[in-house]
Amino acid sequence: MxxxxxxxxxxxxxxxxxxxxxxxxxxxxxxxxxxxxxxxxxxxAYRDLRWIFEASKAWGDRTFLVFEDERLSFTEHYRAASALAWRLVDDYGVQKGDRVAIAMRNFPEWPIAFWAAATIGAIAVPLNAWGTGDDLAYGLRDSGASVAIVDGERLARLNSLTPGSHSAKLIAVRAVSDIRNATDTLENLIGPASNYRALPDRAPPDRDIHPDDDATILYTSGTTGRSKGALGTHRNIMCNLVNxxxxxxxxxxxxxxxxxxxxxxxxxxxxxxxxxxxxxxxxxxxxxxxxxxxxxxxxxxxxxxxxxxxxxxxxxxxxxxxxxxxxxxxxxxxxxxxxxxxxxxxxxxxxxxxxxxxxxxxxxxxxxxxxxxxxxxxxxxxxxxxxxxxxxxxxxxxxxxxxxxxxxxxxxxxxxxxxxxxxxxxxxxxxxxxxxxxxxxxxxxxxxxxxxxxxxxxxxxxxxxxxxxRAKDMLIRGGENVYCVEIEDALLAHPDIFEAAIVGIPDRVLGELVGAVVRTRAGSRLTADQVTEHLRPRLAAFKLPAHVDIRTEELPRTASGKIVKRQLREELAAKASAPG
Missing domain, CATH: 3.40.50.12780 (ANL, N-terminal domain)
Incomplete structure (x- = not known):
């Protein structure tokens, strides 16, 4: 090279x-x-999200989103998002600074909902679509969302909760009629996707957005305890756009x-x-x-x-x-x-x-x-x-x-x-x-x-x-700091190891022992002893795993792709303490 x-x-x-x-x-x-x-x-840098939205009209009939056999052009997206912005203001009374939540899979309606909220100075609140109904309700309560735009799966989860779990008005997307009840639908508000091009070509309501106005609340992964909502501004996002x-x-x-x-x-x-x-x-x-x-x-x-x-x-x-x-x-x-x-x-x-x-x-x-x-x-x-x-x-x-x-x-x-x-x-x-x-x-x-x-x-x-x-995940074995990434990199250098995670296992004498969870490639017959022998010439002795757990299934991950080490730590500790 x-x-x-x-x-x-x-x-x-x-x-x-x-x-x-x-x-x-x-x-x-x-x-x-x-x-x-x-x-x-x-x-x-761009001034704010609305400037980007307005500039997107220049892309015209270019395809913006592809989902399976569906295609949405920039023109269709602009008119749909603008139409929804007007309905949020006129029908739902959304004001600048109000929170509008979005809880759905990666459907084409997701960006429509986001830009409809962002361009009128509302705070867009993307919620983790992998969460339970209780998780979603927590996000709605914590953010104080006045409106939530949700797909059928998320609507069903929220409907399964007791009344009063949140106060947001719901707008349903791709939801079958038997779970919608009295919930309004995006299609009722702005029409079907096939008709987006016929929607008015007009800008969303003007709300005089400043670069340092609040723009988004994105919830952290929440691998320990309740997620926290990171409050970002238009300037934060514009800076990242250039970064x-x-x-x-x-x-x-x-x-x-x-x-x-x-x-x-x-x-x-x-x-x-x-x-x-x-x-x-x-x-x-x-x-x-x-x-x-x-x-x-x-x-x-x-x-x-x-x-x-x-x-x-x-x-x-x-x-x-x-x-x-x-x-x-x-x-x-x-x-x-x-x-x-x-x-x-x-x-x-x-x-x-x-x-x-x-x-x-x-x-x-x-x-x-x-x-x-x-x-x-x-x-x-x-x-x-x-x-x-x-x-x-x-x-x-x-x-x-x-x-x-x-x-x-x-x-x-x-x-x-x-x-x-x-x-x-x-x-x-x-x-x-x-x-x-x-x-x-x-x-x-x-x-x-x-x-x-x-x-x-x-x-x-x-x-x-x-x-x-991670500071909170760093292992301390007998007073020695053990950095997990170093061991994980060494594990991933083995041709049969596809994923690897190092976690700490409680130990009465040393405080913590090194535990390894590895996912092997299809057809591999790798043993724990072979894993240790692979690591021995690459690491100091105190960094070698005391326990190696070999799996063939994918390791548990959060929606952002991070391995859920808390779960692996508990599972490995239970195995290590089991008799025999």
């Missing part, structure tokens, strides 16, 4: 950032006052190439993750609206269906969790399908083995994997790693994007020197205001504009971040 890069990098990282953020440059920055604090923001375009520009300058020109042909992205997650909403849907891309939706993730869609729809990119990319590359259909349209595969939301980017490079010559680091609280992207930088540092999530400042702190909040291991803090225009209706959690996670991520990292002299562990 080094020979392929030849004289790379031709420009240092510092010089690359200087070139790209200088006056009149594409990523020019300025410092403004936000809530009494100086924040560096992109001078050429996600930076990686390709940085790669071009680093290799000495000119900046890539805007594409003449429409780009197509496959979306295998939920719209209600920050990646699906902020980093896929909103950019597609801004740049005229086509989004191809999946009812449910299936690797063979994904490869068929890549071939049929000429998909250029896909953004999912690492396990999805592994499944694509190792599917028997990968060689049989025409995937030549792919320009790269990006992934995040969970730790990615360095082997994955090498696999992408080997199977897709001249193309790159991409990864990064972000959170709901940072409106998605805070660091990014791609192209030659990723090949050179496949174990890093990359350096900060220009809109973010990073620092590493100790438990007392003191800033640590370069190379030290500590907790990552993030500051920037993409960092949300705090948690909705939760001042205690806000005070614990946000300090003078800095967001405490809870993630343990180290950062090298050039600013590349290496994610080591």
């Amino acid at each position: 080094q020979s392929e890069r030849r004289n790379w990098p031709s420009v240092s990282l510092d010089e690359t950032y200087r070139i790209l953020t200088a006056p009149a440059a594409p990523f020019e920055m300025e410092t403004i006052d936000v809530a009494g604090r100086p924040v560096r923001v992109y001078k050429k 996600i375009t930076f990686s390709s520009a940085r790669a071009a300058i680093r290799r000495g190439d000119p900046l890539p020109a805007p594409p003449e042909a429409q780009k197509a992205v496959l979306l295998p993750v939920p719209f209600f997650h920050v990646t699906g909403c902020h980093s896929i849907m909103i950019p597609a609206m801004a740049n005229g891309s086509k989004i191809v939706l999946m009812y449910k993730w299936n690797v063979e269906a994904a490869l068929e869609l890549i071939e049929r729809e000429r998909i250029n990119s896909m953004s999912g969790v690492p396990s999805m990319t592994w499944q694509l590359l190792e599917s028997p259909d990968f060689e049989r399908r025409d995937v030549s349209s792919l320009e790269g595969l990006s992934y995040g939301g969970a730790a990615a083995s360095p082997e994955l980017t090498r696999k992408v490079a080997a199977l897709c010559p001249g193309k790159f994997g991409g990864t990064g680091y972000g959170a709901t609280e940072t409106s998605s992207v805070s660091t990014s790693n791609g192209a030659e930088d990723y090949l050179a540092r496949p174990d890093s999530v990359g350096p900060a994007v220009p809109g973010c400042d990073l620092r590493v702190i100790d438990e007392a909040g003191n800033v640590l020197p370069v190379g030290a291991i500590g907790e990552l803090e993030i500051y920037g225009g993409n960092v949300v205001k705090g948690y909705w209706n939760n001042p205690q959690a806000t005070a614990a996670a946000f300090r003078d504009g800095w967001y405490r991520t809870g993630d343990i990292v180290r950062m090298d002299a050039e600013g590349f971040v290496y994610l080591l562990d």
Whole structure:
């Protein structure tokens, strides 16, 4: 790979950032006052979500959304979302700052609901469609949503609850008549999808949106306790919109190439993750609206269906969790399908083995994997790693994007020197205001504009971040810190291991023992002893798992793709303590 890069990098990282953020440059920055604090923001960023929505009219009859055999153009989407915005105001009395919840699968109606709320200054509240009826009702109560737009499955779950579990007025989408009762439907309000083009071509009601107005409440994954609602502004989202375009520009300058020109042909992205997650909403849907891309939706993730869609729809990119990319590359259909349209595969939301980017490079010559680091609280992207930088540092999530400042702190909040291991803090225009209706959690996670991520990292002299562990999940075995990602990467280097998770098992003497849960590939006969022998030359003895649990089924994950380690920890602890 080094020979392929030849004289790379031709420009240092510092010089690359200087070139790209200088006056009149594409990523020019300025410092403004936000809530009494100086924040560096992109001078050429969109002002707010409504500006993007209005600009989307220029894409006209381009296809915006594909779902199975349904297609929705930008024109049809604009008229449908605008029509719904008027009905929300006229029929439901939605005012600026009111909360409008969305609870459904990735149907074409999801973006219609989102943009209808966002363009009238309401706060869009995407709820986790995987949640139970009680989870959904909690989100409606906690956010104080006055209206909720829900699909048939979510409506049935809410209808199963006792009356009074929430006070939101419901609008049903794709719901059969026997569960709708008196609930109004989106079709009744704006007509069927087949008639969207005939809807009035008029703008939504004007609400004088300011960049620092509240725009979204996105609930965190909630792997421990109740989810918290991250309150994001229009500026947060606009900052992220620019952040996600930076990686390709940085790669071009680093290799000495000119900046890539805007594409003449429409780009197509496959979306295998939920719209209600920050990646699906902020980093896929909103950019597609801004740049005229086509989004191809999946009812449910299936690797063979994904490869068929890549071939049929000429998909250029896909953004999912690492396990999805592994499944694509190792599917028997990968060689049989025409995937030549792919320009790269990006992934995040969970730790990615360095082997994955090498696999992408080997199977897709001249193309790159991409990864990064972000959170709901940072409106998605805070660091990014791609192209030659990723090949050179496949174990890093990359350096900060220009809109973010990073620092590493100790438990007392003191800033640590370069190379030290500590907790990552993030500051920037993409960092949300705090948690909705939760001042205690806000005070614990946000300090003078800095967001405490809870993630343990180290950062090298050039600013590349290496994610080591979650602070709350880090193991301490006999006084020694054990970073799970290091062991998980070593496990994933084994050709028979498809997924891996390291968890702590309580131990009376050492406090915690290292436990490993691995999912093997089809047909593998891997044993626990073989796993240990694979790790022995790669890790210090105290990091070797005391218990190895081998499985063939997929490990439990949240909707955002994170492995639910709490569940695995409980299961492994029970097995370890069982007699015999």
